[in-house]
Amino acid sequence: MKEFNIIICGVGGQGIILTSEILAIAGMESGFDVKKSEVHGMSQRGGSVVSHIRIGEKIYSPLIEKGKCDFLLSLEKAETLRWVHYLKKDEPVIIVNDIEILPPLVSLGLDQYPERIEENLKNITKNLYIIPALKIAEEIGEPRSANILLLGFLSKFLPFEEKIWEEAIKKNIPQNLIYVNLEAFKKGKNLIL
Amino acid sequence: MKLLLSGNEALARGAWEAGLKVACAYPGTPSTEILENLAKYPEIDAEWSPNEKVAFEVAFGAAIAGARSIVSMKHVGLNVAADPFFSSAYTGVKGGFVIVTCDDPGMHSSQNEQDNRRYAKFAKVPLIEPSDAQEAHDFVKIAFEISEEFEIPVLFRMTTRISHTKGVVKVGEREEVPLKNYSKNIQQFVVLPAHAKIRHSILEEKLLKLKRFSSETFLNRIEKGKNEVGIVTSGISYNYAKEVFPDAWILKLGMPFPFPEELFKEFIKNVKKVIVVEENEPFIEEEIKILGYNVEGKKYIPLCDELSPEIVRKSLKNEELPHPEPLKSVRRPPQLCPGCPHTGVFYTLSKLKAVVTGDIGCYTLGALPPHNAMDTCICMGASIGNAFGFEKALGKKFSKRLVAVIGDSTFIHSGITGLIDIAYNKGSVTVIILDNRTTAMTGHQNHPGTGITAKGEKTKEINLAELARACGIEEVYEINPYDLKNTLKTIKNAMESEKPAVVISKAPCALLKEARERFKREKKRKVIEEKCLGEKCKACIRLGCPAISMVNGKAFISSLLCVGCGLCSEVCPVEAIE
Numbered sequence: 189m190k191e192f193n194i195i196i197c198g199v200g201g202q203g204i205i206l207t208s209e210i211l212a213i214a215g216m217e218s219g220f221d222v223k224k225s226e227v228h229g230m231s232q233r234g235g236s237v238v239s240h241i242r243i244g245e246k247i248y249s250p251l252i253e254k255g256k257c258d259f260l261l262s263l264e265k266a267e268t269l270r271w272v273h274y275l276k277k278d279e280p281v282i283i284v285n286d287i288e289i290l291p292p293l294v295s296l297g298l299d300q301y302p303e304r305i306e307e308n309l310k311n312i313t314k315n316l317y318i319i320p321a322l323k324i325a326e327e328i329g330e331p332r333s334a335n336i337l338l339l340g341f342l343s344k345f346l347p348f349e350e351k352i353w354e355e356a357i358k359k360n361i362p363q364n365l366i367y368v369n370l371e372a373f374k375k376g377k378n379l380i381l
Numbered sequence: 382m383k384l385l386l387s388g389n390e391a392l393a394r395g396a397w398e399a400g401l402k403v404a405c406a407y408p409g410t411p412s413t414e415i416l417e418n419l420a421k422y423p424e425i426d427a428e429w430s431p432n433e434k435v436a437f438e439v440a441f442g443a444a445i446a447g448a449r450s451i452v453s454m455k456h457v458g459l460n461v462a463a464d465p466f467f468s469s470a471y472t473g474v475k476g477g478f479v480i481v482t483c484d485d486p487g488m489h490s491s492q493n494e495q496d497n498r499r500y501a502k503f504a505k506v507p508l509i510e511p512s513d514a515q516e517a518h519d520f521v522k523i524a525f526e527i528s529e530e531f532e533i534p535v536l537f538r539m540t541t542r543i544s545h546t547k548g549v550v551k552v553g554e555r556e557e558v559p560l561k562n563y564s565k566n567i568q569q570f571v572v573l574p575a576h577a578k579i580r581h582s583i584l585e586e587k588l589l590k591l592k593r594f595s596s597e598t599f600l601n602r603i604e605k606g607k608n609e610v611g612i613v614t615s616g617i618s619y620n621y622a623k624e625v626f627p628d629a630w631i632l633k634l635g636m637p638f639p640f641p642e643e644l645f646k647e648f649i650k651n652v653k654k655v656i657v658v659e660e661n662e663p664f665i666e667e668e669i670k671i672l673g674y675n676v677e678g679k680k681y682i683p684l685c686d687e688l689s690p691e692i693v694r695k696s697l698k699n700e701e702l703p704h705p706e707p708l709k710s711v712r713r714p715p716q717l718c719p720g721c722p723h724t725g726v727f728y729t730l731s732k733l734k735a736v737v738t739g740d741i742g743c744y745t746l747g748a749l750p751p752h753n754a755m756d757t758c759i760c761m762g763a764s765i766g767n768a769f770g771f772e773k774a775l776g777k778k779f780s781k782r783l784v785a786v787i788g789d790s791t792f793i794h795s796g797i798t799g800l801i802d803i804a805y806n807k808g809s810v811t812v813i814i815l816d817n818r819t820t821a822m823t824g825h826q827n828h829p830g831t832g833i834t835a836k837g838e839k840t841k842e843i844n845l846a847e848l849a850r851a852c853g854i855e856e857v858y859e860i861n862p863y864d865l866k867n868t869l870k871t872i873k874n875a876m877e878s879e880k881p882a883v884v885i886s887k888a889p890c891a892l893l894k895e896a897r898e899r900f901k902r903e904k905k906r907k908v909i910e911e912k913c914l915g916e917k918c919k920a921c922i923r924l925g926c927p928a929i930s931m932v933n934g935k936a937f938i939s940s941l942l943c944v945g946c947g948l949c950s951e952v953c954p955v956e957a958i959e
Contacts, residue, residue, distance in 0.1 A: 199713065209385075209547075216385050216549050223513075224385075225546040227411075227489040234927045235715035248620040250513075250546035253690035255702025269708035277703040291713045295922050295931040296751055299712050312705045331941070 191244035192346060193252045197271050198263030199289050200237045206360060207261075207335040208239035211342075213356040215243035218348045225250035234291075236267060243346075261342055263335060264289050265305050265318075272312055281315040281345060285338055287322050317341065317381050324379075325372055330365065333372035340376025386550040388517045388543040392481065393418035394550070395518035396451050399525045400558030401425055402476075403443035405436035407794065408823035409455030410490035411544040412483035416453055417826070420835040424555065429826055429835045432761070432794040433458035437465045437480070444478035444534070445570055447561035449525050453481035456497045457760065461795070463500075466534075470504045471580040472570050473532040473587075475561040477525030480506075483539045486660045487687030490541075490822075492741070492760060494686075496662035501536040501638045505584055507591050508638035509600065510538045512619040514548040520635060523600060529561070531587050531594075540660065542617045542687065588639055596643035600635030603648050611652030613645070613665055613676070617688070622658045624690040625698065640668040649674070656681070656697065660688045717746050719928040720891035720900060720944035722817050725862035726786070727752040728924055728952070729869050735784050735876065738771065740764035740796070742788035743822045743890075744815050751923045755786075762787070762795025768810045769803050777809055781876050784811045789845065790820040790828040797852065803881045804853030811875040811882045812854075814845055817890040825893065849883040856882035863888065865951045891944060903945030908936045912957035921949040921958065 192215070196208045205226060212224040226239040240252045257275045262268035263285045275282070293299040309316050319341060321334040336357065343353055354370060361369050386394065393415050396404070404427040406416035420427035430436035433454045440452035452462070459466065459482050466480065482500070485491040501508035509524050511517040517539065524535040568576050595601060606629040614622045615634040622631060632648040634641070649655060657666040657678030666678040681696040682688070695701055717724050727747035730737055731754040739745055739755040740763065748755035757767050768785035787796045792814050803810050820826040827833040832842030849857045856878055858871050868886070875882035889896040913935045921929050921936050928942035929949060938949065938958070950958045 200715065201718075212547060213385055216383070221549055222385065223546055223548050225542060227541060227545060234713075234718065236710075236713040247548075248623040249690045250542055250548075250617075250620065251689050253624065253694070253702060255691070255704035266710045267713075269710040272705050273707040275705050277705065280705075290930040290932075291711055292716060292922070292925055292927060292930065293712055293714075293750065295919075295929070298750060301711050302709060308708055 191242070192259070193257045194241045194243070194259040194261065194342070195238060195252060195257050195271050195274055196241065196261045196263070197236070197238040197267045198285070199267060200234050202237070202263045203332070203335045204237045204239050204263060207339055208241050210336075210339060210356045210360050211241050212243075213359065214348045214352050215241070217352045217356065220244060221247045223247045223250040236270060238271060259283070259342060259345065261338055263338070266302050268309060269302055269305065272309070275312065279315055280313050282309055282313055282317070283338060283342055284309070284316070284318045285322065285334060286318050286320045319379065319381070321376070324375055328368060328371055328375065330368040330372070333365070333369045336369045337372040337376035340373035341379055343373070343377055383549055383551050385547050386514050386518070387414060387545055387547045388511070388514045388539055389414035389545070390418050391514035391518035391550045392521050392539070394552050395521040396479070397422045397425060398553050398555050399477075399522040400449050400556055401451055402448040403440055403450035404428070404453070405430045405440045406453045407431070407433045407436050407458060408820045408826040409458050409483070410823055411485060411541040412453050412455045412458070412481065412539070413823045413826065414544070415481060416835060419451070427835050429828055431829055433462040434465065437462035441465055441469050441474070441478060441534075444474040444476045445472070445563070446476070447563045448476040449558055450476060451479045451481060453483070455491065456482055456484040456495050457491060457493065458482075459497055459500055461761065466500070467504050468572055469534045470506045471572060471577055471584055473583075474528060474534055475532065475563065477528040478534045479521060479524045479528060479537050480534055481537045481539060483541070483544050485541050487541065492758070494661055496664060497536070497538055498637065498664040499662060501538075504536070505588060506534050506536050507531070507636060508536050508538060509636050510616045511543060511635065512616055512633070513543065514546065514550050516635065517543060518550050518552065520600065523598075527594075531591055533587055533591075538616070540617055592639035592642065595636050595639050595641040598636055601641045601644055602633050603644070604631040604633060606630035609653040611648060611655045612658050613648075613655060613669065614658040615665060616660065618658045618660050621688055621690045621693040625694045634665065637665055638668070640665070640672075642672060645669065645672070658682060658693060714749060715746060716749070716927055717743065717925060718891050719926055719942045720896065720946035722862045722886065722888035722891065723747065723815055724924055724926060725865055725868055725948055726813060726815060726886050727754045728948070729865065729872055730754040730784065730786070731923070732869065733873065733876070734782070736771065736782050738764045738767035738783070738785045740785075740787040740791050742791055742815070744786060744788060747786070751925045761791055762799060765796050765799030765810070765812055766802065768812070769799070769806070769808045772808055772810055777879070780809050784813055784872070784876060786813045786815060788821070789814060789816040789818065789830045792845070793829050793843065797848065800849065800854065800883070801852045809879055809881050811872070811884065813872065813884045813886060816845060816885050816887045818895070819890050819893060821890045821892070825890065845885055846883075854881055854883045856880050857885070858882070859885045859887055861888060862886040863946060863948060865948065891946070900944040900946065903947060905940050905943040905945050906938050906947065906949055906958050908938055909957045909959060910935050912955050914955055914957070918954065920952045920954055924948055924952060
């Protein structure tokens with residue numbers, strides 16, 4: 189039985205929880221067992237945030253075991269590095285939003301933003317997709333739809349029907365933003381890299 | 382019907398289905414969403430209480446009076462409510478009474494990782510532990526039934542990974558449960574020593590009956606396996622055990638206390654060796670060892686921090702799945718939000734080099750760079766007592782450098798008595814109440830200072846300035862923390878005064894609608910690069926605003942993050958931010 193283990197990571201406030209919610213609902217509506225785990229509270233306030241989503245026939249652990257993650261979807265470049273050791277060894281997929289968010293510690297000179305991110309990630313897998321999601325989302329008029337665009341790209345790898353994705357998006361996005369997000373999803377899905 | 386629900390949402394749904402009438406809580410991660418969800422049901426009287434002790438007493442009172450009631454809190458909340466908790470075991474209840482404790486192994490949002498399973502044994506009440514959202518939904522119904530059948534409160538233990546994991550949950554509909562008839566019985570409900578003596582014996586008898594029940598209930602079950610090693614486990618650890626040992630014999634405990642001795646005896650007939658897989662304390666392991674059996678658990682599995690499948694695998698199989706090497710990222714601790722009203726206060730305290738006793742809330746982040754403006758943070762409400770202790774130890778002169786900072790909700794929770802102590806015992810400490818009009822860190826819950834109830838209805842709004850005066854504080858100031866000049870002047874004066882003072886920094890949390898509406902009228906700030914003094918200045922960087930960073934040697938303000946609070950314009954010495 190095929191199982192899908194997905195980590196979505198990024199910086200608090202980027203919409204990680206919402207993105208993983210849509211993914212989990214799409215999994216459930218496709219007839220799978222689903223578990224989605226993240227931590228609220230202190231971890232939000234601009235800090236590093238991660239969500240584990242597991243989709244399969246029967247899921248026990250809400251946490252993905254190190255070495256079992258199939259897909260790493262990262263909304264910020266440096267955050268990708270924090271979770272790579274959760275990936276499976278054998279051809280995992282890494283999808284990265286091509287933006288850098290500098291934590292204040294860097295500006296204060298107390299830490300350094302990592303260099304050669306792309307190179308390091310390439311050493312892990314040939315399935316590395318760095319996507320200028322914010323730029324494309326701005327082009328369609330709603331920068332906040334970048335997450336959904338990336339989710340659209342991820343959807344290429346998952347066996348859920350288009351209609352189920354659409355419903356999951358509609359259920360979780362405010363009425364006035366549904367249309368633009370559906371468009372972002374399609375853009376992501378049809379993106380050729 | 383199937384829904385994707387978190388453990389907390391599922392628990393709330395299950396309690397509603399079980400005919401719950403009264404629900405009380407004080408917010409605390411990871412427990413908060415339980416009451417938030419219960420408050421949505423019109424059939425349930427749900428309240429945010431001033432603290433966990435009051436929450437406990439109200440829900441307990443309702444249960445004495447015959448209603449099904451629930452009180453929910455984070456693990457350390459049960460310390461606050463421990464006094465009535467212990468008495469409730471002696472008196473027992475009429476209506477079903479469930480006490481939900483949400484523990485936080487790994488301390489994602491807590492000051493310790495106390496394992497409240499020990500509280501069940503300590504207070505002598507049955508313990509129920511679900512392993513996922515479906516069980517949270519199903520087991521809470523059983524908890525009410527057990528509570529009524531044995532006339533005893535039930536401790537229902539969740540952990541962060543149960544509370545905040547969403548899973549597929551099959552839900553049902555509500556069944557009304559009639560009130561139990563209340564009749565006065567002082568031998569039961571007035572815990573005079575003479576009465577309590579009798580109640581203690583009765584409680585011990587109940588526990589014996591519950592011990593037999595524990596071996597019979599479906600909450601505890603044996604899962605057949607193939608190996609010679611058997612695993613005893615409960616809660617979230619069950620899932621990790623299943624993940625790593627899919628073929629093992631498992632004794633799965635949904636009700637670990639009182640321990641199901643007979644069922645355990647049945648279980649060990651099938652295996653040669655028993656391993657206990659549990660997070661944090663060796664609670665189950667000790668229960669088994671007391672019975673005289675030689676089992677292992679903490680010998681292999683770490684006691685500190687939360688468990689994970691890889692920790693269970695490494696501990697018990699000494700192996701790990703192949704995975705890429707970890708890569709070094711950048712440190713990204715949580716921080717105060719752009720436009721946060723606490724920023725101005727901590728910027729000021731940092732400038733004054735004040736000794737700051739802190740408290741529990743978003744503002745605990747004031748301890749971190751760049752403010753570094755906190756010396757202690759112990760528990761809810763401790764800031765005020767701690768400051769007074771500093772003064773007693775180091776003298777009145779030192780006290781002029783000293784402030785306690787405490788949030789509005791935390792002040793109401795357990796700061797008021799500390800303030801009374803300062804006035805009563807002739808202290809001179811300055812207390813800053815960071816009144817951001819909400820319980821922010823747990824996700825914006827109302828409290829007695831906001832004038833809105835858990836149900837969203839208008840109510841009496843407590844006046845903090847008047848309250849401080851009534852406690853005996855003569856010097857009470859209200860400030861706008863976005864006005865840095867006045868903030869500095871007021872705090873400085875208050876600290877230098879011989880008398881105790883309260884400074885109320887009053888401005889809504891930047892994420893509240895009221896603040897967002899106000900910010901909308903402000904312009905987002907921009908750096909005029911030619912004017913910016915760059916690396917040698919960094920005055921704006923020292924605000925700790927997430928929107929401001931140094932890019933190519935000059936300050937840069939992210940237009941995505943800036944809300945337009947204007948603090949950076951105030952601190953810039955050369956008017957380079959407009």
